[in-house]
Amino acid sequence: AQSVTQPDIHITVSEGASLELRCNYSYGATPYLFWYVQSPGQGLQLLLKYFSGDTLVQGIKGFEAEFKRSQSSFNLRKPSVHWSDAAEYFCAVGPERGGGNKLTFGTGTQLKVEL
Amino acid sequence: DAGVTQSPTHLIKTRGQQVTLRCSPKSGHDTVSWYQQALGQGPQFIFQYYEEEERQRGNFPDRFSGHQFPNYSSELNVNALLLGDSALYLCASSLWGVSGANVLTFGAGSRLTVL
Numbered sequence: 001a002q003s004v005t006q007p008d009i010h011i012t013v014s015e016g017a018s019l020e021l022r023c024n025y026s027y028g029a030t031p032y033l034f035w036y037v038q039s040p041g042q043g044l045q046l047l048l049k050y051f052s053g054d055t056l057v058q059g060i061k062g063f064e065a066e067f068k069r070s071q072s073s074f075n076l077r078k079p080s081v082h083w084s085d086a087a088e089y090f091c092a093v094g095p096e097r098g099g100g101n102k103l104t105f106g107t108g109t110q111l112k113v114e115l
Numbered sequence: 116d117a118g119v120t121q122s123p124t125h126l127i128k129t130r131g132q133q134v135t136l137r138c139s140p141k142s143g144h145d146t147v148s149w150y151q152q153a154l155g156q157g158p159q160f161i162f163q164y165y166e167e168e169e170r171q172r173g174n175f176p177d178r179f180s181g182h183q184f185p186n187y188s189s190e191l192n193v194n195a196l197l198l199g200d201s202a203l204y205l206c207a208s209s210l211w212g213v214s215g216a217n218v219l220t221f222g223a224g225s226r227l228t229v230l
Contacts, residue, residue, distance in 0.1 A: 004157075036221075043119070043205055043221035044158070090157050101148045101209050101219060102171050105157030 002027045002093050006106035013081050014114045021076040021109050023091030032094035033074040034103065035065055039087045047089075050074060061085070086113045117142055119222035121206050127228045128196050136191040136225045140208030146170075147189040148219065149181060150205040158205055164189055165211045193227075201229045 003026045013019055025031060032051050036044040048059025055067040065076045074091060088110050092103040120139045128134050140147050146165045150158035160173035164183035178194045187208075193200055203226050207219035 043223040046218060049218060101146060101163050102160045102173065103219065107157045
């Protein structure tokens with residue numbers, strides 16, 4: 001069964017510092033991978049996705065993520081964090097072919113940004 | 116362009132009662148999925164509807180049921196509510212069968228509290 005692990009429950013960074021959120025997945029084949037962000041009282045907003053091809057994917061709000069098959073990882077990065085980035089971040093893995101929409105999410109990483 | 120809309124945004128029920136949550140998908144989408152997000156957890160897949168039929172189901176009891184209407188909107192019903200059903204219920208829409216594009220658009224959720 002597919003699974004996602006986000007080892008860091010909470011992370012605190014200073015505004016302007018770089019950020020890396022970790023995500024490890026377990027999946028039998030090449031997965032579809034996603035990062036979502038959730039602000040308080042809000043639903044989930046897609047930051048970026050990986051389906052195939054270039055292993056470094058760019059997303060919205062200056063985020064990027066790198067797919068590393070050998071490490072079963074899909075870490076999210078941002079070179080300079082803004083105070084508005086404070087939110088909860090979820091990594092998710094999805095099915096390989098169209099039709100099914102079941103995503104398996106990690107437990108999330110809560111990001112706090114210090115001014 | 117309206118995104119995914121859910122109602123109600125908040126509701127309080129007592130144990131043993133029944134609840135119905137509603138979802139209108141993003142314009143152009145034909146598939147609706149429901150997720151349960153307990154406090155401090157990632158979203159968990161409940162089920163998915165396409166062409167008014169349940170297509171996939173997660174590990175949820177039969178107390179959780181759903182429906183999809185011809186206009187693609189959907190309802191989630193939960194019977195015999197338990198305290199553990201307290202959670203944020205997220206609706207997500209997408210297009211069925213679009214290979215490599217299982218990108219879900221999430222609503223803001225319905226916050227259910229069971230007392």
